Amino acid sequence: MAVAVAALALVATACGETSSDAAKDDDGGDKKSGAYQGKGIGLAYDIGGQGDQSFNDAAHSGYQRARKDFKIDGVDMEPGDGESSADKTQRIEQLARQGYDPVIGVGFIYAPAIQEVAKKYPDTTFGIVDDNTVQAENVADLVFHEEQGSYLAGVAAAKTTKAGHVGFIGGVDIPIIHKFEAGFVQGVKSVDPKIKIERRYLTEKPEEGGFASPDKGQDAASGQLEAGADVLYHAAGLSGQGVIQEAGSQKKWAIGVDSDQYRQKALSKYRKHILGSAFKDVGGAVYDLTKSVVRGKPMKGTQRYDLESGRVGFSDSNPDYRAMKDVVAAVEQAKKDIISGKVKVEIKP
Known part of the structure; x- marks a missing residue:
């Protein structure tokens, strides 16, 4: 027990809680109210x-x-x-x-x-x-509703690709990541069903590093770009940094996930090639x-x-993306169609 408590105290200090923070109110919060x-x-x-x-x-x-x-x-x-x-x-x-x-x-x-x-x-x-x-x-x-933001990513990818060829990279082959794939594929096909879609999962189980291995993401991205894709969407956590790095180094488009990855400092070197991100708040x-x-x-x-709550969506931080008026308009229309119920996004590929 003593070891466990000591370990927790060490983590707390490393994450910004000082001894004075912990001491000022053992119960925390506002005792008076x-x-x-x-x-x-x-x-x-x-x-x-x-x-x-x-x-x-x-x-x-x-x-x-x-x-x-x-x-x-x-x-x-x-x-x-x-x-x-x-x-x-x-x-x-x-x-x-x-x-x-x-x-x-x-x-x-x-x-x-x-x-x-x-x-x-x-x-x-x-x-x-x-x-x-x-x-x-x-x-x-x-x-x-990750599939809704992913649908918008698919629309953006389909409207942006010049090769008629895009890619999806999932971190782990599990149901929640299938939702990202399903939405993305449906969004792409809503624009043009003839567009070719590369699909790959990095690992079968989380403990195998699918969400935590940028090198795996980079290798997968390299393979999809070599196959001819020119827009890649990842749902791979930390591994996605490798996807963005590889796409950026080859001057191709990458689409981020969860956070607005265009704004992430660690990815600033490649931000010009981050089209947008299918975020969830x-x-x-x-x-x-x-x-x-x-x-x-x-x-x-x-x-x-979901999209209607504003807690799921597609970020537009990249000014180069905002300059693509036809792409922006297509994504906005897709958003309206989902919110209105005109489009129902699938959760299985």
């Missing part, structure tokens, strides 16, 4: 960890904003290499035991851990991103859940974010 008595936000990252310029960094942005706006503490924890399900459960339980509220697992891999730990801490609110299988009174399932979901807990009305059950 009684509105919030938690210690702060407990955030557990998915494979790839902070710095992936994508999924985890999106969650981190919401974590930072919530801490600042609500003046609360927090701790964010990295996954270990090759860790077991028991390690994830221990991480979630440590956060709950220490008094963090809400405790949020970033990624479906935390579903078993949250299912187990939520029962032990009924007064703590838990959140899980990208999973809606954990059903409990103190759990909020934060899920997204994971940070906004983290912020929303924290806000609900701080205000004393915790969210629970499935919270589903």
